[in-house]
Amino acid sequence: MTPLSFSMLRILSDGRFHSGEDIAKRLGVSRSSVWNAAQSIEDTGIDLSRVKGRGYRLEKRIEWLDPAKMPASCAFDVEILDMIDSTNSELLRRNGPHGKVIAAELQTMGRGRMGRSWLGEPGGSLTFSLAWKFDRGAGFLSGLSLAVGIALARAMTDCGIEGIRLKWPNDVLYNFHKLAGILIEVKGDMLGPTLAVIGIGINFSLSEKTKQHIDQAVIGLSSMPTNPGRNRLFFAVLARLSDVLTQFEKSGFAPFKEEWSRLNAYDMKPVKVKLPSGKIEEGSVAGVSDRGEILIDSDQGRIAFASGEVSLRGIS
Numbered sequence: 001m002t003p004l005s006f007s008m009l010r011i012l013s014d015g016r017f018h019s020g021e022d023i024a025k026r027l028g029v030s031r032s033s034v035w036n037a038a039q040s041i042e043d044t045g046i047d048l049s050r051v052k053g054r055g056y057r058l059e060k061r062i063e064w065l066d067p068a069k070m071p072a073s074c075a076f077d078v079e080i081l082d083m084i085d086s087t088n089s090e091l092l093r094r095n096g097p098h099g100k101v102i103a104a105e106l107q108t109m110g111r112g113r114m115g116r117s118w119l120g121e122p123g124g125s126l127t128f129s130l131a132w133k134f135d136r137g138a139g140f141l142s143g144l145s146l147a148v149g150i151a152l153a154r155a156m157t158d159c160g161i162e163g164i165r166l167k168w169p170n171d172v173l174y175n176f177h178k179l180a181g182i183l184i185e186v187k188g189d190m191l192g193p194t195l196a197v198i199g200i201g202i203n204f205s206l207s208e209k210t211k212q213h214i215d216q217a218v219i220g221l222s223s224m225p226t227n228p229g230r231n232r233l234f235f236a237v238l239a240r241l242s243d244v245l246t247q248f249e250k251s252g253f254a255p256f257k258e259e260w261s262r263l264n265a266y267d268m269k270p271v272k273v274k275l276p277s278g279k280i281e282e283g284s285v286a287g288v289s290d291r292g293e294i295l296i297d298s299d300q301g302r303i304a305f306a307s308g309e310v311s312l313r314g315i316s
Contacts, residue, residue, distance in 0.1 A: 001106055001122070004033060005040040006082045009122060012048075012058045019055035044106070044121040045207035060205060062123030065103055069231045075242040076101045076130065082122075085109040087129035088185055088199040095187070096131040096195055101238065103128035110201065121210060124220070126202040126230050130238075132245050137192040142306065143253025143292020145170040145182050146260050148198055151244040152180055153263055155236040159228035161221070165265035168285075168294045168310055172202075173265050176312075177219035179203055200237070204230060254290040261287050270313040271296070273305055281305070282313060 007027050011018055020034045027034070038056060042048050047059035065080045078101045084090055086109050087102045094100070105122045134140065149166045156164050156172075165173045172180035180202040188194035203220040204227070211218065221227040228236075247255060261267065266285045273281045273296060283298030293304040 001040050001044055001083055001108075002037065003082070004029065005037045006105070006122070008034065008037045008056075009041060009046075009058070009062060010064070012056060013062050013064065015058060015061045017049075017051065017054040017057045022055065045124070045210045046121050047207065060123070063230045064123070065105065065126075065234060066231055069235070071235055071239075074235060074238055075099065076238055078103065078238070080104075082106065083108065086199075087127060088183060088197050091129050091131045091197045092185060092187060092195075094131075096133060098131060098133040100131045101128055103234065121207060123230070124203070124205045124207065124210070126204060126234055126237075127200070128234070129197055129199040130241060132196050132198065132249075134194045134196060134249060135192050136194065137190050138186050138188060138194050139190075140192075140252060141184075141186060141194065141196060143256070143288075143290075144196060144198075144248060145184050146288065146292045147244050147248045147253055147256045148182050148184070148200070148241070150256050150259055150263070151240040152182075152200070152202075152237060154244075155233065155240040158236045158240070159233055160226045161224065161228065162226070164263070166260060166263045167265050168288065169292065169307075174219050174224060176265065177217045179219055179221070179224075198241075202233065202237075252290075253292045257288060257290055264288075266310060266312065271310050272313050274309045274311070275305070276307055281308075285310075 008023055011023055020031050023034045024031050038048060049057045049059055067080055070078060076099050081104045083106045084104045086107055087104050090102055104127055107127055110127060146169060149172060152172050153164045163174055167173050170182040171178050183199040185197045186194055203218060205220045205222040206218060268284055270284050281298060283296040286295040286297045286302060288294055289304055293306045296303050
């Protein structure tokens with residue numbers, strides 16, 4: 001995608017046909033530049049209709065993130081970009097600052113957990129990162145991704161979305177399909193202070209082209225009973241993050257333990273836990289600890305894991 005591609009997308013956001021000549025005049029470029037921009041748009045997975053004699057039209061309208069719709073009560077400094085490599089990477093480069101939020105319509109190198117990529121197209125997801133500085137060291141942040149998951153679940157409930165569940169340690173699910181993910185990266189000293197960059201990605205609509213490159217069951221809000229829209233959900237999430245992070249800063253994960261357990265999609269279910277070493281442990285989920293570790297009842301008794309990847313036993 002190029003800046004010209006985004007300008008063309010914004011013209012097409014009204015859902016009507018626009019001729020290549022009209023687009024070229026409005027943007028002050030050549031017809032061939034418009035054609036190249038259209039190719040760039042289609043390469044992201046966006047469905048673009050081309051009809052001879054009528055021009056171009058988007059199959060699905062895009063709701064752009066709009067800072068003008070931000071409530072005055074928003075506690076964060078929000079910056080919205082068309083395109084960037086990674087919102088997490090940008091906040092790490094800037095070293096924060098505390099309370100800074102960067103959202104992007106498109107990330108070219110968006111990252112997920114365990115080295116995965118976050119895939120999406122403009123308007124198809126809500127991707128942003130938040131910088132939050134803690135006075136304490138990185139060890140205090142155990143369970144932070146679970147607390148952020150609670151903030152997402154609360155915000156979705158605020159917007160009328162029902163049936164949301166959480167998967168340890170960083171996924172938001174609907175009917176066991178991934179709806180959103182969390183990636184937290186930490187920078188700082190062992191004893192503090194610590195900068196936590198909290199990256200969040202929420203699926204809205206996923207093209208078939210994008211789904212082909214995702215190795216797990218996923219879902220977007222556009223195919224669910226309630227879709228509140230990107231702007232409404234974005235600001236609802238920010239409001240809930242402000243509350244959750246303020247409480248976490250004072251007391252850690254322990255106050256969120258019971259709420260997270262109620263939302264645990266895999267509670268009492270048989271699972272496999274793939275550890276960073278590659279070793280796999282099996283057992284049944286027995287909740288989480290006060291530090292956010294997952295508790296597994298296995299043949300060897302109850303074991304707590306601070307890191308790893310959980311999947312339902314017998315389901316790939």
